[in-house]
Amino acid sequence: MNNNAFLEKLLQGTKVEWKTLGEVCEIADNARKPVKASLRISGNIPYYGANNIQDYVEGYTHNGEYVLIAEDGSASLENYSIQWASGKFWANNHVHVIRGYEEINNRFLYHYLRQMNFIPYLTGGDRAKLTKAKMLQILLPIPPLSVQQEIVKILDTLTALTSELTSELNLRQKQYEYYRDMLLNFKELNGGGYEVKWKTLGEVCDLQAGKHIPASKISPSVDGEHIYPCYGGNGVRGYVQDFSHNGNYIFIGRQGALCGNVQRYTGKLYATEHAVVVSCSNVIHPDYMFHLLTVMDLNQYASKSAQPGLVVGKLKDLKIPIPSIEEQYRIVEILDKFDTLTNSISEGLPKEIELRNKQYEYYREMLLGFERV
Template sequence: MSSGNFLDKLLDGVAVEWKTLGNEEFFEIVNNGRRPVKAALRKSGATPYYGANNIQDYVEGHTHDGEFVLIAEDGSASLENYSIQYTTGKFWANNHVHVVCGKSGLNTRFLYHYLRIVNFIPFLTGGARAKLTKGSMIEIPIPIPCPETPKKSLEIQAEIVRILDTFTELTTELTTELTTELNLRKKQYNHYRDQLLSFENGEVEWKTLGEVALDFGRGKSKHRPRNDEKLYGGDIPFIQTGDIRNAAHVITQYSQTYSELGLIQSKLWPKGTLCVTIAANIAETSILGFDACFPDSVIGFIANPEKTSSGYVEYLLSSLKTKLEEKGQGSAQSNINLGTFENLKLPFPSLAEQARIVAILDKFDALTTSLTEGLPCEIELRQKQYEYYRDLLLRFPKPTQAGECP
């Protein structure tokens, strides 16, 4: 259905007039009450404290009470998708938002939905620190169906709001349901993982990682300063703790590379090496999907195939992650050392049993990963659906541009 046909049916022949935000018959700008308060001086309370992009804090007192749209004055996280917030009840607004509401002939929620499709860039000043001054904001045009017939106008606005709010609620509901399902899957996975890796004394052999490894030690980065530009920019992958944290079992991506000079002062670990972080993000684990170097904030473990596998050891360490994190607490930046792992006694059943456990956990992990990857995709589809209908409902043609979108 075209935008024109959809709107024609909804408008039922009534005219649309364009009024700027400065038109005091339909809009009220309530900036006078805004008051910024430094974080150290805020008194903790139940009132949301709004900044340019979101709620920054909860405080005592309030600056406004009612239904309002908050338009970023400066500091919007995106200029293309400009920050527009909707709020009701008591709240505190700092001086980085304009506070606007509709008067008796305008539905404030309708105003909120429409402002979300406005291109604010032509109204901004200030270059790098883009700012929407009040003088510019009051020039923004807003479409109002048949303003001379308030009852009909408000009915049309309310129907547009109802449809768009329904899509918003469906997206929120779906996000909640999928997030809940994902958390349940993760709990189920962790339960079965811990059950499969729980052994009584005497059932299996308990060994250190050094006893089942071909190689086991910290990565190397001998050169100082470590940020010397000559070390970087070559073809050799240089894995960092963030790459390990962001990977799902196997590291397939990296954000930094070493040059030949970088390689000389480091160590190249082979594909299949288990990487374990010991600083910043403690006990995060992933397996190299390619040969790579890494710094001494990462431990490398190459499994002896006659005794274990990197996959089995990774599951073992992930089941102990909470305990390992506790060992690293107490310093300014959480960290543990190689000795923590050298002294760690872990259960090693037969290779066949290890392989059986890994196969089961791989299946559970695949189910969890599929849901994790599907979650943002499904939410994005719902968001696009909302945006499609929003555009159909709110792309009113201007009188001077019949058939064109404003």
Template sequence: MSGANFVSKLLDGVAVEWTVLGDERFLEVANAERRPVKASLRISGEVPYYGANNIQDYVDGYTHDGEYVLIAEDGSSSLESYSVQYASGKFWANNHVHVVRGKQGLNTKFLYHYLRVVDFIPYLPNKDRAKLTKGEMVKIHVPIPCPGNPKKSLEIQAEIVRILDSFTELTSELTAKLTAELADRKKQYSYYLEQLLSFEGGEVEWKTLPEMSLDFGRGKSKHRPRNDERLYGGNIPFIQTGDIRGAARIITSYDQTYSELGLKQSKLWPKGALCITIAANIAETSILGFDACFPDSVIGFVPDPSKTSSAYVEFVLQATKAKLAEKGKERSSAQSNINLGTFEQLKLPFPSLVEQARIVAILDKFDAMINSISEGLPREIELRQKQYEYYRGLLLSFPEPEEEVA
């Protein structure tokens, strides 16, 4: 039986009674126990301290004990996907959340899942600001399936909770598994990076980057004012430091472009050149996937193919990044910066081209695995989230009340 058919059978012929969050037959509003505490006055402990969107701290003591749903009173990070949290056991709630729970006839976890599909915007007095008063909150509609048979109603609610929780648990398990695998691969990569680039005696020559290049130097900054619009808007890629930090090994996209005027005041570096940052995050690297300009906060390295490659130098710089960062801190306590001279004098190990290619091939495989997991993790999580939302829609799409619920 397909998922959709199973849901249809579960809800086949089931009537629904609509009530509101203020209906004391089914719900309890436990706002009176809430208590905000400034961070400086909180006593550290193991009890979660809830704010509008998440757990803000862990404290000693608690305001509530049991199974509750927390609805943002103000400060929800999103209006369209309004902040609704589930809390169980002992917890501390501050005054930025409404605290509610189901009584007999209403499963609190069912209430949590349902409230996640509610459009809260109509209940906000000022539609562009997340301020949900208690007076408005208690008007929010809540469905009670099969109201004439309380036992069957709770069974249906529990089954809906079981199905939706299973998707949440699958997402958590998958996230934990892929995160652990990513951490293992990064450890392996770091190990092999260190081992493969640890040379002894006559295995290598120690050379500077200028000695191994066809071109080496800083990018050129604009001589005109930075905000001169005539410098921009053409079809010449202009790479900024933000495009390099944390970027893929090869830069394939860009946001900024130069005009011909901008190019005249800069320098065009060829595809395949290695870009190296020398400010803020030191020695972040990426290889140009196209001809481009970049500012003087970036060093360009065009390898002499008879001596080395951009890929090899990139891996070597990754292995020495920590030492370079320490040098940057020694030069400036306010911000890590290294000048061109540091890289001009830096001696790096260069074995034969054959050995360089072997090292690059090994490290490329680890890099590809890490990127595959890093890219796959958000995709898998998104897929599971969509599955959850699909079934949540099937299970919680009850016919709307024809008239206002009292």
């Protein structure tokens, strides 16, 4: 069923009025109040900025159900920042605070604004700003309240499914971190119950910095010639014609904000100078080493200069615990199950969340595709 047919079935011949936001919404901006981070007192009340909750404070500026629209600083102009706030909350001066009058359902307003194109209403170039005057001019469709409520019911159900999955993902992430920290805590004598040998990373692994490759030789996607993944400091950055490594490898980001980032890959690949390539000897399971390096917070060993960096020689000197290979396999089996659930692109919860988000966007477009006559 196309968009028009679906909406026509809901509307049953009723016409949809179009009104400006200023006509159908209360603007509650006067109560907003910015608070410097150094003056915020920790509490349980969410403190909203343009893009999300920035902190939790004591006291509040608003109490009720409101839609928050970024005034400036939105992370993405094409997907403009729209937030839902319920109960007591604090809003700073980078977010507009609105709610509908009787003729428009607040949640309908929220869902509609989330899919709206805000760019025609923005000023300020790169530092986009939605002024109050421009916001008041935004045109909104006003179908009958019964239709609004039906649309909200459908979209809220899909949103709830995504929220449940996201909560489950956060729980699994915490479980993974808990078991990772417990299984890889070898500070106690004999590693807390089994024999552990301590050696330097350089004794059991080979570490090499990757090599520079011109950006002109990197393709953003796979084609007939560019078939090998090109690894930088934060995973795959494109595809190249030739590979520099073939096997099981771990990559450590070595420059700037990516210092200490840990990735793993098996197969043929090219590694750039932004990554340290780690290959393990036969006494180390590569996946055990991956989980171990992840928990070690390697960024703490970076230089403290304006452009932080990790030196290969310094990484080689790090002391690491080596349990038996059988124990390494046991640890890997446990942690990889949690890692798949939390981080896999092709399976597990992230893929399910991605599918649910697409489902929500599909139905939102269908249900909110009103056309002005």
